Amino acid sequence: MERLIERVADELSMDPVRLRDINMVRNDEIPFMSVGGTLIESGSPADTMRNVVEDSRFYDLRSSLGAYKNKAVGVGLAVNTETTVPSLMFQTGIWGGTEHVSVAITPGGEIVVKSGAVSMGTNIATALAQIAASEFGVNPDEILVVLGDTDSTPFSTGLWGSRGCAMIGSAVQNACKILKDKIAKIAAWYLEANPADIIMENHSVYVRGHPERKISLREVSRIAYNEKSSLPEGVEPGLEVSAVFEAPNISRKPDEKGRINVSGATTNAAHVAVVEVDLETFQIRLLSYYICHDSGLLINPAVVENQVIGGLAQSIGATLYEHQLYSGDGIPLASTFADYLIPDSTSIPTVHVKHSGAPSPYILVGAKGVGESGTIAAPAAIANAVEDALKRAGISLRLVKTPIYPHELWGESKSI
Structure with a gap:
């Protein structure tokens, strides 16, 4: 969805932040229940996005970045809202909450x-x-x-x-x-x-x-x-x-409109990635990364921050490195870490994390979960940044899958 939003913004020549903002749940609508029953019980996805835009100086980056020598630098934004603290209702039809x-x-x-x-x-x-x-x-x-x-x-x-x-x-x-x-x-x-x-x-x-x-x-x-x-x-x-x-807000059965809420809380996050693309080899390097997230009350802020950064590292792997290849006979071709690439310490940029927690009124300790705050939006943010960098170099590509491999970017750029 975030990649589609970015494409719509590009087609309309519209500010991608503004496009997201006008489609987000407004602060005065929270608590907000979707047509399917998902309840956003606290927090503000719009404020989370504004925070990361401000912290990253997103607009300054968009106006100052560009292509120079054989490098191109771009910036990408992505946001997400996630249901957390689920019962087993959605998975099994059994309560288990x-x-x-x-x-x-x-x-x-x-x-x-x-x-x-x-x-x-x-x-x-x-x-x-x-x-x-x-x-x-x-x-x-x-x-x-x-x-x-x-x-x-x-x-x-x-x-x-x-x-x-x-x-x-x-x-x-x-x-x-x-x-x-x-x-x-x-x-x-x-x-x-x-x-x-x-x-x-x-x-x-x-x-x-x-x-x-x-x-x-x-x-x-x-x-x-x-x-x-x-x-x-x-x-x-x-x-x-x-x-x-x-969690008292989890539904045991649909309401009169057929809606059912299967999760006790909802978190949200916003990411900004800054990447550099080598225009000769099409190698991608993350220069810096910004995350603002709302995971409710932080019981242990140091643990939360480490989980966010660890989640981002996993997404960097999924977006730029990790891919299980098979031969035509179904034999795994990536059987060791020499073949199956994962990010190392040099692949993880400086990560700036900001917490904007709004405690859940339905969870006694106020926490809403942090396991995926660093993970969900990262592939879209990185892909948006790569597209932006290439566009600044005069290369218009639509990235449609991950991982984003340099040799595939090189091949697609030559076919334009």
């Missing part, structure tokens, strides 16, 4: 978070530890996170679809709040205070305004597990709770 976790404080005072999800390198354990630590007023490294142990962890639908922080994190926050309420009741009973006045931090529980009236979290845990007779009426022994989270 929940996440289950457990949070416990052991008799020795250790805080343990358990989820059936398996980490895929997205630092989900770090994020869950941060969420729990924030609730209990301790350091994240004091939280033990157990993932994917089928013998002890609750069922999980998994991390696919950017569900990690949004769904599992929200379930953890739910569980922590339930457990905090129980701790407050026990501590208030012991300290002769109102549960609403109980504060918890640094492994201590004390009365608001009277920090000298306190009890250690370990002592509360000891009482909860070992002194049933000392517990307030109606409070069960132990400090372990299970909790479930489901």
Whole structure:
């Protein structure tokens, strides 16, 4: 779609930013539901695009870049909106829109978070530890996170679809709040205070305004597990709770207009790529790259930024390098990394990332997912930039596939 938008802008001699802007959902229309049921619940795709245009100095680049000697430099823009935090409804017709976790404080005072999800390198354990630590007023490294142990962890639908922080994190926050309420009741009973006045931090529980009236979290845990007779009426022994989270905006069935929303959140991103094309060899080099994205509240900004840049690296590979070739007999011709090219550190330009997160009102922790923010728009942005560079050199080509190979560009340029 982004390549078609660019072509329309070119055919109409129209500003590509303006063309996108007039076709985007307006800020005053959000929350916005599409004819198919997709809900844009927060954020502003238009503002995200304006941010990347400003940060990259897009218009300055368009007016100053050109062809010189045997090089041509071009700039390309692309945007995307993505549904995230999905249920299984779209894939299987089955609901499957929940996440289950457990949070416990052991008799020795250790805080343990358990989820059936398996980490895929997205630092989900770090994020869950941060969420729990924030609730209990301790350091994240004091939280033990157990993932994917089928013998002890609750069922999980998994991390696919950017569900990690949004769904599992929200379930953890739910569980922590339930457990905090129980701790407050026990501590208030012991300290002769109102549960609403109980504060918890640094492994201590004390009365608001009277920090000298306190009890250690370990002592509360000891009482909860070992002194049933000392517990307030109606409070069960132990400090372990299970909790479930489901995004309340996901539809279980179509509405009266036949629309169904299968995702709990919607993210958006805008990319600007600046490329250089060698007019003799048609080798493509990325000079710089700009990304602005809205993935909601950032639990760990450093992790988010690395995921965005890592996603971009994958898209650079798909756009300029990676291709699985086969012989006429179906034999793979790219069986090693000597034949199957992937981007290396010299292929990744300086990447400027800007976060413009608008928390989702339907996700407890506010996160909306970041797995594809660096990935989706990149092929179109790079292709638009390559076309722009060639056009500045007087070569008018329509790129219709990826990867974009130099020898194919050379051949097509000679056939014009």
